[in-house]
Amino acid sequence: MRDRGVLNMRRALPRMSWAPKNLYNLWRRTMGPKADDLHFRQTGQTTLFQQRWKSKALFRGYHGDFIPEKIFKRWYLPETLPDVRPARHTAPPTDDKAELAEFARRKQREKGFADEIERKGMAPVGSLMAAEVERRIDVFIFRCCFTHSVYEARRLVIHGDVLLNGKKHTNANTRLAPGDMVTVNPEAIRFFKNLPGEHDDIVERYLDPKEKKKPEADAKVSEKPSEAKASEEPSEAETEEYPSEGEASEEPSLVSSETAVTEVAKPKFTPFFLPHYASPWLFIPAYIEPSFSTCSAIYVRHPTARPGYSEIPTPYDADGALLRYAWEWYVQRRPRLRSKSQLARMPEDRARVKRLENGEEDLVGKGGVKKRDLKKDLERFQKAIKAAKAIRRPAGTRHFEKVVKTKGAKPAATAST
Numbered sequence: 001m002r003d004r005g006v007l008n009m010r011r012a013l014p015r016m017s018w019a020p021k022n023l024y025n026l027w028r029r030t031m032g033p034k035a036d037d038l039h040f041r042q043t044g045q046t047t048l049f050q051q052r053w054k055s056k057a058l059f060r061g062y063h064g065d066f067i068p069e070k071i072f073k074r075w076y077l078p079e080t081l082p083d084v085r086p087a088r089h090t091a092p093p094t095d096d097k098a099e100l101a102e103f104a105r106r107k108q109r110e111k112g113f114a115d116e117i118e119r120k121g122m123a124p125v126g127s128l129m130a131a132e133v134e135r136r137i138d139v140f141i142f143r144c145c146f147t148h149s150v151y152e153a154r155r156l157v158i159h160g161d162v163l164l165n166g167k168k169h170t171n172a173n174t175r176l177a178p179g180d181m182v183t184v185n186p187e188a189i190r191f192f193k194n195l196p197g198e199h200d201d202i203v204e205r206y207l208d209p210k211e212k213k214k215p216e217a218d219a220k221v222s223e224k225p226s227e228a229k230a231s232e233e234p235s236e237a238e239t240e241e242y243p244s245e246g247e248a249s250e251e252p253s254l255v256s257s258e259t260a261v262t263e264v265a266k267p268k269f270t271p272f273f274l275p276h277y278a279s280p281w282l283f284i285p286a287y288i289e290p291s292f293s294t295c296s297a298i299y300v301r302h303p304t305a306r307p308g309y310s311e312i313p314t315p316y317d318a319d320g321a322l323l324r325y326a327w328e329w330y331v332q333r334r335p336r337l338r339s340k341s342q343l344a345r346m347p348e349d350r351a352r353v354k355r356l357e358n359g360e361e362d363l364v365g366k367g368g369v370k371k372r373d374l375k376k377d378l379e380r381f382q383k384a385i386k387a388a389k390a391i392r393r394p395a396g397t398r399h400f401e402k403v404v405k406t407k408g409a410k411p412a413a414t415a416s417t
Helices: 020-030 033-038 048-062 069-075 097-120 125-134 137-143 150-158 202-206 208-232 234-239 245-265 321-333 340-344 350-357 374-390 395-406 412-416
Strands: 162-164 181-184 288-291 296-299
Touching (some): 048 321, 125 321, 137 150
Antiparallel strands (some): 162 181, 181 296, 288 296
């Protein structure tokens, strides 16, 4: 961890971590004494510049605080906020039934989306400002709930405990493409191990007490009718003889068979040793398909937003003033030009690599700009020279060249005389 005071309670900045201190900071920032900092009012105490700067600081405290500000502005900000509304279509000019049916289905989806907007409001596209950060492989591992914090996920990637599509991957800055599968080494996952210290054993706390209480409750229920019979017939209880050896031998067999059935029917759960107060962070976004039996997950698609719902987890209002002010701050200050030398230093973007392989882009590839082919450049230059020579020159230029060549020489007729 680069900053030891990342969970400082005085600043109270929520982070990507399961630590109890982080949960306390989240409460202070959203519901506690520092919640007023999230409500921006048009007063003379703070200027618009100060409100935007504060919004940027709070936004960056949670979304990629481990990314340097210069790199974040250059590579992890989208050019524009996407429009998640379905595109409007016009009726096809032909009378094809299939095209007309497809047009009717599109119009029905547009109408349904418009009705949903009326009921729930506009889609919170402001949270999609952090979509590029969510594509990072270390953030993806944290969203899959394989690690306690994004800092631990970054350490696992660097130390070689993560496989990307079946191959070891040690670059934590890689941005995933839809369809990529990430696998984590089970021996590196902390909550699979019963380490010394305080932890929350979910299986023992939620399942074992219930199983222990059931036989006790059955015993209490069975005791009540026996007591009633004993009170009604005391003489029979006093004169009752001990059972014979055959009857006594049958009871243990029944008990042993019942215990054997319960042992067989008892499911075997994966032992999770989670830290205390981790339940608020245990959720999986919609664009991730995890498999805890194999410790792997698939990045299904890029995150998006729908009316009243955003798929990007954020501790702040997904379409509130804080994200709007943060976007306004970065729009005015992000670098707008990317030279070839800057593109060569771009972090690995697997989605862009796939677009390059499919022929959708021809400028940049894996790791930056493609190397120029000098032979092809020389051939193009020679062709351009030949084409320039083949062009006919105007008549005026030829006469001018003759005059320049004969200037200063005597005419042939005067020389003979």
